[in-house]
Amino acid sequence: MKKxxxxxxxxxxxxxxxxxxxxxxxxxxxxxxxxxxxxxPGKYDEFYAFLSGGFNGQVxxxxxxxxxxxxxxxxFSQNPETGYGYSEETKPMLMTSYGYIPWDDAHHPELSMTNxxxxxxxxFINANNTCRVARIDLKSFETAEIIEIxxxxxxxxxxxxxENNEYVIxxxxxxxxxxxxxxxxxxxxxxxKGTLTFIKVDPHNGDMSIAFQILVPGLxxxxxxxxxxxxxxxxxxTSYNSxxxxxxxxxxxxxxxxxxxxxxxxxxxEKYLAEGKGKKMQTTYYNNFxxxxxxxxxxxxxxxxxxxxxKDCPGLIYYLPTPKSPHGVDVDPSGEYIVAGGxxxxxxxxxxFSKMLKAIEKKxxxxxKDGIPILRYESVIAGEVENxxxxxxxxxxxxxxxxxxxxFITSEIVKWKLGTWEVVDRIPTYYSPGHxxxxxxxxxxxxxxYLIALNKITKDRYLPTxxxxxxxxxxxxxxxxxMKILLDFPTVGEPHYAQAIPxxxxxxxxxxxxxxxKNENPNATKSEKYARVERKGDEVHVYLTATRSHFKPDNIExxxxxxxxxxHVTNLExxxxxxxxxxxxxxxxxxxxxxxxxxxxxxWQPQQEGVYPFYCTDFCSxxxxxxxxxxxxxxxxxxxxxxxx
Ligand SMILES: [Cu+2]
Numbered sequence: 001m002k003k004x005x006x007x008x009x010x011x012x013x014x015x016x017x018x019x020x021x022x023x024x025x026x027x028x029x030x031x032x033x034x035x036x037x038x039x040x041p042g043k044y045d046e047f048y049a050f051l052s053g054g055f056n057g058q059v060x061x062x063x064x065x066x067x068x069x070x071x072x073x074x075x076f077s078q079n080p081e082t083g084y085g086y087s088e089e090t091k092p093m094l095m096t097s098y099g100y101i102p103w104d105d106a107h108h109p110e111l112s113m114t115n116x117x118x119x120x121x122x123x124f125i126n127a128n129n130t131c132r133v134a135r136i137d138l139k140s141f142e143t144a145e146i147i148e149i150x151x152x153x154x155x156x157x158x159x160x161x162x163e164n165n166e167y168v169i170x171x172x173x174x175x176x177x178x179x180x181x182x183x184x185x186x187x188x189x190x191x192x193k194g195t196l197t198f199i200k201v202d203p204h205n206g207d208m209s210i211a212f213q214i215l216v217p218g219l220x221x222x223x224x225x226x227x228x229x230x231x232x233x234x235x236x237x238t239s240y241n242s243x244x245x246x247x248x249x250x251x252x253x254x255x256x257x258x259x260x261x262x263x264x265x266x267x268x269x270e271k272y273l274a275e276g277k278g279k280k281m282q283t284t285y286y287n288n289f290x291x292x293x294x295x296x297x298x299x300x301x302x303x304x305x306x307x308x309x310x311k312d313c314p315g316l317i318y319y320l321p322t323p324k325s326p327h328g329v330d331v332d333p334s335g336e337y338i339v340a341g342g343x344x345x346x347x348x349x350x351x352x353f354s355k356m357l358k359a360i361e362k363k364x365x366x367x368x369k370d371g372i373p374i375l376r377y378e379s380v381i382a383g384e385v386e387n388x389x390x391x392x393x394x395x396x397x398x399x400x401x402x403x404x405x406x407x408f409i410t411s412e413i414v415k416w417k418l419g420t421w422e423v424v425d426r427i428p429t430y431y432s433p434g435h436x437x438x439x440x441x442x443x444x445x446x447x448x449x450y451l452i453a454l455n456k457i458t459k460d461r462y463l464p465t466x467x468x469x470x471x472x473x474x475x476x477x478x479x480x481x482x483m484k485i486l487l488d489f490p491t492v493g494e495p496h497y498a499q500a501i502p503x504x505x506x507x508x509x510x511x512x513x514x515x516x517x518k519n520e521n522p523n524a525t526k527s528e529k530y531a532r533v534e535r536k537g538d539e540v541h542v543y544l545t546a547t548r549s550h551f552k553p554d555n556i557e558x559x560x561x562x563x564x565x566x567x568h569v570t571n572l573e574x575x576x577x578x579x580x581x582x583x584x585x586x587x588x589x590x591x592x593x594x595x596x597x598x599x600x601x602x603x604w605q606p607q608q609e610g611v612y613p614f615y616c617t618d619f620c621s622x623x624x625x626x627x628x629x630x631x632x633x634x635x636x637x638x639x640x641x642x643x644x645x
Pocket of ligand 1: 548549579580582616617618619620623624627
């Protein structure tokens, strides 16, 4: 019903706004807007923007202000473009306690920070469906690590980093029986619990490990943000479904006037852990990482996690009552204001961190939920933003004293002033924005020049492409008193959330090649003279080298039907921007894409006799078409000996 209402609302809106935008008004005049987003040939964009791929499972990298798509980073889904999740070197990245998972739903990119400011080292992003957090290395724009989150269902409120990446935090959207067990779903209130997970990040190499989980009442935890400055030691999590309903949540989880923001003192958690308050629990989860020496991913299976129970840890968590079914929770650059997006609320409630501390000191509680004290709303509230648009979801900051909130239902961005809470500007978007992104907009030092609206619906904005229309981002200039739309650009998958950073912070660390000398992949072939084919029982290992414009060897005989053929391809190039590809006819796998100095392996199991061509898939030189070879496959019983040249 709600969905139908939303759709018809969107139809009405789109017809209204279509008229508006042809008559101009909120869009900057065309010439002015075009100048502001035009990046001349040979010139670079000012920002890198990292957009989540949503149900596509990847991260796409765009330039701002041009909106040009640079790259799709393979993260949680197999990607035939790069061979990620198909090559033997990358398959372990997608291992989980549920087996090999080739897909996920990625939502929140989050840049690593130093002193509360994005530092360009890593990008973290969550997988909702099979709960995981990935770390992407921004030297190479490759996924470096993926850690699974046990005791979780729908890893939505994640990953959000503390000021110096002390922790990457994650909360469970769906509460579940912990440990997982066979119970009636109707026993939700007795058996279902949530978890808040704190992942430790090694400051030198970024290695992630789960430090602890906090067991919390069985609500739906939605989003999170770490504190900063004075609130550095705290993290904040929104929750809905304080009714603890387990069916028809659209109605049954919208009954209470207020749900909660959970405020967690993670410094105190560390003290309780040191005192031995943590309990080890048996569980299974995977930690997969890409070894930079061997350029090969490895999986570690882990079998226990440390759990803190708030019952044993007084002062660890407080609930801040928050109207109504809050979605986003965002902390302003000063660290004092905690803004909640009550998606069914008529105001935006802003909590005060200093008032919260005072209320805790005075034990100004109105009750408790499973032993967790509930603070008095009036005692912790700093102010309420009135008339913020319908369906306020997410807020980011420009660093100049203003906040910007998306209103999903009324399809607009609303600008308001911190401290006075007055709305000073609003601009329609096309249509239904979820998150928004200002470069550094959730940090201590926003680069408050642009805002990206990440829209869910694009009806009427582009040439129609069938029932599935492309999803969309819109670039808005926020340098003046009035916001101005500069550009629409389509996105890959759902542009759920994005983060952006000045390009010069990342470009100086850019990795151009893998040094062949340092390639410790056990299957590397570092010179053509070592290229060879070896049989081990029914396994055949082909050690191939690729260089402009040939493979060595390029004629291979003696392979039989039923063999497991591993092609280990080493790209001998040491020039930037000369990857080679490898594909073989009839393969039910993908291509390989091999960077200069790298080795990658693909498994091929020929099913029929014949002669199979293989070739380079990445156009590499004037004689790229000549970069080819043949594999002869004989019957399983034949005596054809292995030979190659
Ligand atoms: Cu080539």
